[in-house]
Amino acid sequence: MTLSTTTTAVNFGAVPDETGRFGPYGGKYVPETLMPALDELEEAYLNARVDKAFMAELAHLQHTYVGRPTPLTYARRLSEELGGARIYLKREDLAHSGAHKINNALGQALLMKRKMGKTRIVAETGAGQHGVATATAAALLGIGCIVYMGTVDMERQKPNVFRMQLLGTEVRAVESGSQTLKDAINEAIRDWVTNVESTHYLLGSALGPHPYPAMVRDFQSIIGLEAHSQMQDPAEGGPGRLPDAIVACVGGGSNAIGIFHPFLEEESVRLIGVEAGGHGIEDGAHAARFADPERGRLGVLQGTKSYVLQDGDGQIALTHSISAGLDYASVGPEHAWLRDVGRSEYTYCTDAQTLKGFKALCELEGIIPALESAHAIGYVLELAPQMAEDQVILVNLSGRGDKDLGTVMQTIGGDI
């Protein structure tokens, strides 16, 4: 293993530094109006982290409302079919509201309610999972909520639009730019800049200006913390050992950083992020920031410095993925840093391979995964057979696929 030599010298606890940087990545690239709001958020968050009453209330809600801990499932038939490593699934699809997004949404909503004296939440959503999670947390805690969503995404994720509305959230259509996640974030930030005195921006991924990447990571790390103990405990369904590899899909990268983070010091565990390969890297219609040497470069988008898909003139590239949640031009800054220091690695899965993963999990395990999570499965279809039967893969099954039925029906054909 070459990894161990590079990682022993790295202090994973030292990022981000006090300026919000992960090595050269991260930072706070926002209009001046928002700088005090970011400082205030950081202060509230640092305070909450060491506030036992706050952490106890959050833990209580995670247990009694979200349904945590989410189970660990051994994917027996999938493992046997592939004939290699044994595959375990961390079942974030079973968290209330259907995805890991609730971990962060509830954490931030509670933070706002208990520590910040604000009354209104704005959020962006791509696939709608973060929007639904935020609408859920807002309903639970009695907070007014507005979710911005691109009109293209509203069309492909209709059930989630209606879910948010049922939960009492106002969904505002975003018609600017590519009308997807990136544009929804722009609009949410514009709302936040305008109403910053009363409003908290509940950003949904490990992205954006400091302290969001670190705060979202911490709220999502519960995934990895639970999995770390479940894997080693046969009574919890685990193999009684750490995995050899952890695989997670990466859009902004919050489910991936959430499951990776508690394993950073475990040098024997490979950490593999799977980006959206869309129609393929050469085709150009994808969202694989690390895989496209031509357009994936150091850049700044929406408050953070990271790898950004862009043209030679620094204009942000349009992206494509079958899954709205991975359809984004930048990636969380900590992923860029972990990749640089050699701790995590990134690959991609095309739309076509993703659909193979989607069908395999449906037919062999009785689990309909979100198309985002199906990217991780799609890659595992290739990875598992290359590994030995005594090896173990842990997959973060970040969300359930009910919301994607329309897209899948359109793509592979089907009737209800």
Place this chain on the structure above:
Amino acid sequence: MRGVERIEQVFRKLKKAGVAAFMPYHAMGYPTRQKSLEIIAVLAEAGADLVEFGIPHSDPLADGPTVQTATYAALVGGTTVADCLQMARELRDQGVDTPFCAMSYYNPILAFGEERFANAAAKAGIDGLIVPDLPPGESELLEPACRAAGLATVYMLAPTSTEDRIKSVARHATGFIYLVSVTGITGARAELPPGLPAFVERVRRHTDLPLAVGFGISTGPQAAKVSEIVDGVIVGSALVKAAGSEAGVDAVRSLAEQLAAGSRGG
């Protein structure tokens, strides 16, 4: 003369005359390359003391719908960073000598290369730089590059800015400080915010730099009111809207004349 000195000179001259600077913004490449060149020339003729030279970006998160639409159209029309600098050069060669402050977002500048951009901009006749998503703490590469090239480094302050932020901007800014009149994005508004005088006063305690106010100013009378308490009046969206109207360049000229007169207290 270096760019930053040209900007300082304009404010010194106007201060002596007891009036505020009129500082219009335009999005280069909008509605077309040729028209945007005409518009800058017309703004200069109509009495602009400094022009904010907008370099389009695909994701202008500090801008309202008017500027978003215009910069998007400019990008669709093929406007590039290099061509914006070329346009500045052409205007200088035509004899337009009003100071230019380039205004863009950080990523296009980062992609161009910070030092390379500062040098190319200075060479093209740009005098200063405003980057709304680059506050002083994040500007450790671009700021020295601008200094070396003689460009003013203009930073923004907002009504939400704390004393510490004001002090930090006052330390880093050269040329002038851009005061965002309201918490929000760019765009014309009917009323000026009541808190503006107190905000100006708060900043004034920490700096002798000229203070210019933007965001929301759209009429001559508004400009006149703002000119009573600051050194410069910045108008963007209202002029961009005029540029996109049927009357186009003529509408820009007429509005710019009213705004220039307003800035001079009339």
